[in-house]
Amino acid sequence: MTPTPTRFRFPQVKICGLTRPDEAARCAALGADAIGLVFFPKSPRNVSVEQARAVVAALPDRVAAVGVFVDADFGFIMSRVEGCGLSMAQLHGRETPALVDRLTIEGVGVIKGLFIDGQPGLDAADGFAAHGFLVECAKGPLPGGNAMAWDWGAARDFGQHHPLVLAGGLTPENVAAAIAAARPAAIDVSSGVEATPGRKDADKVARLLQAVNKVGYQASASFPPVFRPRGGRCDG
Structure with a gap:
């Protein structure tokens, strides 16, 4: 008998650029699968270890x-992973495959x-x-989406072969x-649910998650969900 493929609810949702515990807790309560913390001094959402x-x-x-x-080095990334209790690292520069391998280990x-x-393409x-690939258009002044909409459908074929x-x-x-x-495995949202940079608007977060839930779909997947719960290794 052919086994039934595992099916996951897509897409997952990451709310990025959190700076306050109460707003992060609210995003979680509303149903976010992940939150993002920015460790990049040029960003208005940059946070300290504390x-x-x-x-x-x-x-x-x-x-x-x-x-x-x-473009942070291995030591800097691991200091934040271990010092802050992070489960994942999102790399937005020209990092090497060797760095990805070291972090995965x-x-x-x-x-x-x-x-x-832009590059890398x-x-x-x-x-x-x-474990996943964040895709955006790279037309703004800073690494990240810079609140710019683009032809999301251009990533659809990529998403058929990669998370x-x-x-x-x-x-x-x-x-x-x-x-x-695009039929993505996950979405990543920051400025689109903000009141000001680094401050999330709970009503916008709620409306975004409601919209995702309405259009979300079940899909057979050859890869697991991108965002994993904390407390365990991400070896798979």
Whole structure:
């Protein structure tokens, strides 16, 4: 008998750029699968170790805590992983496959950023043993989506072969269209649910998650969900 494929609820949702424990807890209560903490001094959402530790402490274990880094070295990343209780690292620069491998060996889940209109491009994916690939357009002044909407459907074929995390310009109003266009395994939202940079608007978060739930789909998957609960190694 042919085994029935495992089926997962897609897409997962990561709310990125948290700076306050109460807002992180609210995102979790509303149903977010992961929250992101930015460790990049040029970002208005940059957090200290102390801030990040407090945010992670406010989360239930089912919610992944993802550190966002740009061209940081292994020692810096691991100091934040261990010091703040992170379960995953999201790499938004020109990090090497060797760095991804070192983090994976340490049990850190890795999401590698790739860019439709930048480097590394989508064709670099096969060189990285990452748990997921965040794809955006890379047209703004900072690493990340820069609140810019783009042709999300351009990532759909990529997502058929790789665990796709869709990002860039997502809002409660357009997220359903973006999911329909790209069929991602997960979405990553920051400025689209903010009151000001680093401050999340609970009403926007709620409306975004409601929209995702309405358009979410069941899919047979050859890979597991991108965002894993904290408290265990990310070896698979």
